[in-house]
Amino acid sequence: MKKHLILSFAMLLFVGIASSAAYKIDRLEPAFWWAGMEDENLQLLVYGENISELRPSIDYEGVSLERTVQVKSPNYLFLYLKIDKSVQPGAFDIAFKKKNKTQLSYRYELKQRRDGSAMRQGYTTSDVMYLITPDRFVNGDPSNDEVAEMKEGLDRSDDFGRHGGDLAGIINHLDYIEDMGYTALWLNPVMENDMPEGSYHGYAITDFYETDARHGSNEDYLKLSEELKKRDMKLVIDMIMNHCGSEHWWMKDLPTDDWLNFQDGWQVTTHLRETNMDPYASDYDKRNHADGWFVESMPDLNQRNPLMADYLIYNTIWWIEYADLDGIRMDTYPYPDKDFMSEWTRRVMTEYPNFNIVGEEWSSNPAIVSYWQKGKHNPDGYVSYMPGVFDFPLQDALVKALNEDDSQWGQGLPKLYGMLANDHLYADPSQLVIFPDNHDMSRFYTQINEDFDLFKMGMAYIAVTRGIPQIYYGTEILMTNPNSDSHGEIRAEYPGGWADHTANAFTGEGLTADQKEAQQFTKVLFNWRKTSSAVHNGCLKHFAPTHANGLYTLFRYDDESVVMLVMNKNPEAKDVNIVPFKDEVIGAATQGTDVISGNKVSLAGETVNVGPRSFLLVEIKK
Incomplete structure (x- = not known):
């Protein structure tokens, strides 16, 4: 009950x-x-x-x-x-x-x-988020696999069914998460989704104040937060202001005639997110985007109703205070009423000035994504108070940069350089959340055609460039979705999370040699990142790839150190001219340390050698 x-x-x-x-x-x-x-x-x-x-x-x-x-x-x-x-x-x-x-x-x-609650520090640029779909990570408490009064039971044979992962499984494996170098945990929604089918993902909420009983209880969620705090780790909640589930308790007795958008007869959203900032957009198009539903099972909430607006805002603050949260990931940010979202972010950030929020605007156009960030001066006068947004444009550019043939004009690594040059559009690029993949897209290893060299190059870039990295569970062990881009396959069970698994990512048993190497590589990379103030808060400078040379160099630097990343997509090793780097960044330093191997790297000459289809990541202490 x-x-x-x-x-x-x-x-x-x-x-x-x-x-x-x-x-x-x-x-x-x-x-x-x-x-x-x-x-x-x-x-x-x-x-x-x-x-x-x-x-x-x-x-x-x-x-x-x-x-x-x-x-x-x-x-x-x-x-x-x-x-x-x-x-x-x-x-x-x-x-x-x-x-x-x-x-x-x-x-x-x-x-x-709690003492200091109002001034709680949200996640920062020193953090790395680990994203977990709770139903698919670890089944730590089989007793909650089936809950008699809930509509959907366990069905592991169905990619879109409930598989039994829960909060207990996550709590039991915090040692692994911490050991991998992750410092913050973002879970796909754990609030109640008492839907008849396909409810495992968490985005069709039926009770905004209750944890889904198949994941555990509110007390279990609070325990997770407490256990993370003991490790100096952070918890990021996944919230949805745009919609609820069609089985939400209020759907049988709606308070008002305008509690939902298109309440008398639902219609699907046009997904025209550009109408939010388009100076020529018609009211008709704006309404059909913002008020339309994703699907019939996800009623679209009307945040223009002041009672609904307040309900959602106080619910948000309740969860932050109750669970001692460190951040919010806001789902489908450009779909609710945008004036409400401005007020929502203002109210949350007024209550918690050092908190952090990141919004999902899935566009590869940085002019659209940047519109939603705090501090952006928009031509239409729209004001947001949200510190960060997900950097979908950079994710798209990274995959293209790795996959494309650099011998073709404007292809390959120049795409990465060019996208980063768009940072002038953002009020604060350091607050962007960067990622190789997430729960809604094909696995990173699949996107780069299961090329292990490109995997390591891409992960090194995510670790070093500006922003706050987010890694999806299983990316560190090369999880793939080779058969389809089905969300059910993308969100597969984590090896070792169920008793009948033959492979176990927590112990290494049954993993391939490449999977073990990828896991160890990721562990070294992100544990090192914890220690690098230059990566956390330093300046960034990059040197443009020239036509068809397949090389790209990026620096992070502060008063303590310089970090140099050189990416080489060529099939042969390259001697890279570092004289321009010395003039502008490295200075008189004659030696650095290879972050991955720990070996010393000489900088005394005019070049450094970078292996074929590889990268060189060097830290230079001042």
Whole structure:
């Protein structure tokens, strides 16, 4: 049963209900809050049969009920509270009355915040995110594989079925994640997806306040956060403001006529994300993009409804405070109402000034992606408060740079150089999240035609260039999707995550020689990155590939060190002229250290040698 329900929720969250036969509260969200928040306002959604017939009241010093909103459905009340910053933590009754007689009472709690909660430090450029699809990583608790009251059970034979991965499996393997050099964890959504089929991915939420029971509980999610903090690691939540699942509890009794977009008859979105910044876009096209649904099973939420907008904002802040989060990955960022997204980012970043958020804008055009970043001066005056965006343009350029024939004009490595030159479009390129692949696209090793040399070259670039790296689970062991680009195959089970697996990536048993080498290579690379201040916050300078030479050199540098990456796509070794590098970056240094091998590299001459279809990654201490 859901912890929201009164019978199971009362003791766990200090909720007391004394009800008459006529009325009861099925839900009150959020179920508790905190004293001392920056925002002194709070919306409470109250749901129960004919609850709108009652009039709530509160008697607690520092808390006042500012207004009560009734809606079309008689089963909802929206309460707006003002909570003074000086209010003391404690519990109080919300009395629901009819004709001055209390019909029921709800015990509400204001909790004590963690020390330093408001100034929590989000993930930074010193971090590397590890992205996990929880259902496909490790089955740590087989007892939750089947949950009787939920609509979809276990079916590992189906690529789109539930496979049983859970939070316990992730917690049990944090040693591996930490040992690999990853410092932050981004999970695909773990909130409840009680859908009849295809719910494993997490993007059709049916309860915004509950962890899916097949992954564990809210307490398990909090435990994961706590275990990460013990390791000085961070937790990034995956959120969706655009839509919910068609089996969301409110779908059977929508509060208002405009709770959803196209509520009277759904229609699919046009996916014309360009309408957000197109100076010539028609209102018709804007609406059909932003208000259209992805699919019938994902109703599109209307954030222009102020009750919906507040609900989503307070839900976001609740999760940050409850689970001690370090960042948010926002799904389908350009699809909700864009003015709401501006306000959402403003409210979150006002509450937590050092927090971090990254939004998904899947476009290979940096002019479109940069529109959403905080600090960008847009011609239409649109203001965002979101620190980062995913660098889809650079991911696209990286794959093309590795795959294309450098002998053709403008092909190959020049693509990578040219895309990075577009950084003038971004307010802060260092805050972009960079990645070789993710859960929505073919595996990186598949995209580069399973070329191990190119894999290592690409991963070295991701580790060194500006931005915050994100690595998808299994990329480090060359997971592929050779048969199709099906999401179910892309999000395959991680070897060793189930008892019947013949290969185990955690122990190395059953892995190929290349997989073991790739895993060790990735481990060395990202553990080194933890130590490099030049990569975290240093300047960047690169030297353009010339026509058909198949070489590209990029530097990161600060007052402590210089990091040099030379990529060589040629089938033969190359002596690379370093005289220009000495003039501008290296200076008088005569020696550096090869990051991967640990060997010394002489810089005393005019050239360095880079092996065929390889790279040279050198750290030079000042």
